[in-house]
Each structure stands twice: as C-alpha cells, then as structure tokens.
Amino acid sequence: MGMQSIGRPTSPFPSSVSGAETVSGSKGLLQHEDLIFEIGSPDKTGVDLPKPRGGKNRLGGVERQQQTGLPGLSEPEAVRHYMRLSQRNYAIDLGLFPLGSCTMKHNPRLNEKAARMPGFADIHPLQPQRTVQGALELIDELATWLKTLTGMPAVAMSPKAGAHGELCGMLAIRQALVARGDAETRKRVLVPASAHGTNPATAIQCGFVVDEIKADARGRVDMNDLRSKLETTEDVAGIMLTNPNTCGLFETDIKTIADLIHDAGGYFYCDGANFNAIVGRVRPGDLGVDAMHINLHKTFSTPHGGGGPGSGPTVLSDALAPYAPVPFVVKDDDGFRLVEETDGAADQAFGRMVAFHGQMGMFVRALTYMLSHGADGLKQVAEDAVLNANYIQARLKSVMKPAFEGYCMHEALFSDAFTADGIETIDIAKAMLDEGYHPMTMYFPLVVHGAMLIEPTETESKQELDRFCDTMTVIAERAAQGDQSLKGAPYLAPKKRLDETQAARKPVLKWTAPSPEAVAAE
Ligand SMILES: *Cc1c(COP(=O)(O)O)cnc(C)c1O
DSSP states (O other), rough: OOTTTSSSSSSSSHHHTOOOOSSSSSSSTTTOOHHHHHHHTTTOOOOOOOOOOOOOSSTTOOOOSSSOOOOOOHHHHHHHHHHHHHHSOOTTTTTTOOOOOOOOOOOHHHHHHTTTTHHHHHTTTTSSSGOHHHHHHHHHHHHHHHHHHHOEEEOOOOOOOOOHHHHHHHHHHHHHHHHHTTTTTTEEEETTTTTHHHHHHHHHHHHHEEEEOBOOOOSOHHHHHHHHHHHSOOEEEEEEEEESSSOOOOOOOOHHHHHHHHHTTTTEEEEEETTTGGTTTTGGGTTTTTTEEOEEEHHHHHHOTTOOOOOOOOEETTTGGGOOOOEEEEEEEEEEEEEEEESGGGTTTBBSSSSSSHHHHHHHHHHHHHHHHHHHHHHHHHHHHHHHHHHHHHHHTTSEESSSSSOOSSHHHHHTTSTTTTTTTTHHHHHHHHHTOOOOEOOSSSTTTTTTTEEETSSSSHHHHHHHHHHHHHHHHHHHHTTTGGGGGOSSSSSSSOOHHHHHSOOOOOOOOOOOOHHHOO
C-alpha cells in the first residue's frame, strides 16, 4: 500500500485492519459502551435524597407495587454514558455535514450566549405579559425581519417546524376557501414530483387531494403538464412548490406558475426550506407567493437534528393574513401583548396550533443571527452558499454525474449514472462513513435515479471543501471502477450495514432483560 507525502495511505485502509477486534471492545480512543439498561442497576443512584417525612398517603391505593426498573447510575457513569454515545454520532461541530435540503450550517456561539440571557431563558409563558415586554418585543422584531426579507405582509410565528409551518399555511388556505364558500369544491392541490415528502403529507392531512406534476428534463416544473392540470380549474385549491426546488434549481417559470394558479382561483404555497439560497436576494412576496414557511433551524442557523426543537414561522400574503392562527403579538398604547382569543382582532383566525407562542429560544437565536449579519451579511450568506455548492459541483463533475446541466443554487445534485453495474448510491454513502463524513442526502429527490444531494452551506472554508472533494473523488472513482469492497463498507463505523427496512417496519422499541437461564447458558 502506498503512502501520501503526509503519511496517509493512498487507498482507504489496509483490509487487515478493517475487522480488528480488541479485548475491551473499545477501538483506539473510541470507547465501548453498553446500553444504559445493561450498565445500570436499580440500587445505584447519582443523587442523595432526604428520606420522605411520612405524612398521609393520598394515592388512593394506586401506588406502584414494584420497582420501576429504571436503570440507576452514578453521576460519572451517567456522564460517560452520554459522552461515549455522543462520540458514535456525527455533528456539525465535528465536520462538514453535506445533507442536502437540510442546510446544516454552523450554529454561531453568539446565538447561544443571547439565548442564555436570564431575561429570555428564565421566563415562563404564563407570566403576566407586562413582565415579559422585552421577549414580546423580540418576537415582534423577528417577525418584522421575516416580513421584510420575504416581502410578505404577515407572519404566523408559532409553528414549531417546517412541516408544522406547512400545516399552518395549508390550514390558512383551507380557511380562506371556507370563507369564500369554495372549500367543498376546491380540493385539488398540485405538487411537483420532486417535492419533499412533507408537502403531499400536509395537503392530505388538511383534507386535500394531491395531483402530481411532472419534472421536465431541466429539473423544473414541466409547464406543459402544469397547464394540462389546469384545464379544469373549479376544483383547484392551490399548488405546493419548493423554490429553489429540491433539485437545487431555481424555478425559472415561477411568476408564470403563480399567475396560472391565481387565475385558476387557487393559492400558491411555497415551501421555503431552501430560503438560504436566496435570502437577501429574492423576496418570495414578489414572486406571487401566498404562504411560505421559513425553517429558522436551516436558514437562520438555529441548531437542528437529533430531535432538537425546530421553528417554522409562516409568512402570509394579504389574501391569507386574516386567517393566521392565534396567538400573535400586537403593539398598542400599553406596549406589546399577545392576541390569544379567536374573536375581536382574530375573529377569522383558523384556530391555534401550539399551547403558547412558539419556540422562544429559537427566536432569540435567529434574531441574534440576523442582527449579527445585518441585511448585507444575509445577502452574502446566500451568495456564498450558492458559490460553495457550485464549487463542489465543478470539482466533482468529472468523476460524478450532475443530474442536470448548468449552475446549481445552494446544493449540487448527482445521479448514480457514473457508477459501475452493481455499485449503488448506498455503497458510496457507506464508504463516506469510513472517511469520517456524514453521507449526503440520498435517493431524494425521487425524480433523479440514485440521487445524491450535497449541500455544503456557506460556513465551510475552501480548505474544508477541498478535503471533502478529494475524498469524494476517490470514492467516486472506486464506484466507477466497480470496486466490490465498497459493498462491505462501512468497515470502521461502530455499526455495519443495518437492516433499515426491518428497523422501520418492525422497530424494537423496548429493551427486555435477558432471562437468567440465557445468561447462565453463555
Ligand atoms: C427540511 C424540509 C422540510 C421540513 O422541515 P422540518 O423542519 O424538518 O419539518 C420541508 N421541505 C423541505 C424542502 C425541507 O428541506
């Protein structure tokens, strides 16, 4: 095996190392760790509680008769358990996270500092509103930024994720149709074939019927197909379209699409998850959008992944603004207050989506990000995100196959057309794990065979992009040559190939203790 001048192997790793087992189960400095149920025991604890003082039992005979079976750990054991597990995971704080459509950008530490200020972190949603005027003002200011950046007159701040924002926008559309007396007839929502799965799911959740529009050879909405879908219009509720779309391309006919939908009597829902590509450059309101969610956890750098809280404020056009859900912040002579009831100022609201006002911690982080970048800085975010994606596309296009011709927006999309027979997208993704990278988004969008969608975001340096492209180049060449060892990857990850279908269809969600006989037999 050859070595590079800096001492790294020129081929991935010697096969003799790949299966290495150790006595302790740890490998190098990566510690072995069992399940918490296996290492814990009910008679251990990390806290020392005073003995209960007795008193009257008011549980009426329903008190628990047996141990809960929860594992007890000492504090150092608990700390190590989660620390060790965290090392088996990937994080944006570890490296480039190329997951397309997810905008995995750096989460600035300044955001965290602001979110931890006691005036934001230690307040309670049930506190009297006059004691939280600063927090309400912050929500109002963030709303102003979102309306200005999108060129839209209204925004519902409460949705708690992108998909939740979609639900908000589509419920507003449904309510507008109800108000027009059209809700019974207008049931059809057009959704491009390249859409994120949440789009059709949302439409169906709101009682609409999904009608799929084809993509054309350029990866955009097929305008002929769209026009044919609009030959009859009396049943059209609207369209749900992502722009830039999930092929990483700007929908060049977007204004015509908006006009066609409006002429048909429908509304234009834009999935704004890819706003990072155009923030500060394009105002969706100018494109004829009626509703669009914004993922604060993508474009505006609040942390996401691993089940952390998202935030999906949804901007609304004049036509939909009256139907925005409660609560929302207004300012009058007495200062800021939340409109909570669906009467008075909110008598046309479609209802309420969340218990309180939304994800306060994410609002603080997003506004911090906006203020620290300024309007000019946000424009540069979009420009750099697009530049970085095009750099990757340009560097990899000789070894991988771009799905469409021409420049991309914020993400580069490749098909599996360059791989030798038998080598698939999944094999490339698994080989990336061995090289220390989280895989790109794969097999999405569905309109591209074996899709590989790479979104570097603007926060990666050229050096980091080059290291990624150097790695991808070698993996892509192996795939093109039909290197069968790719089929066995990952060799170095803690878990090898998992049966993902079984895991999804028959998830094992409960740990059962091995029976004492089975342990004795080992
Ligand atoms: C991320 C994403 C969504 C969903 O957002 P969540 O916050 O994950 O619910 C919807 N559409 C597109 C195109 C996305 O990339």
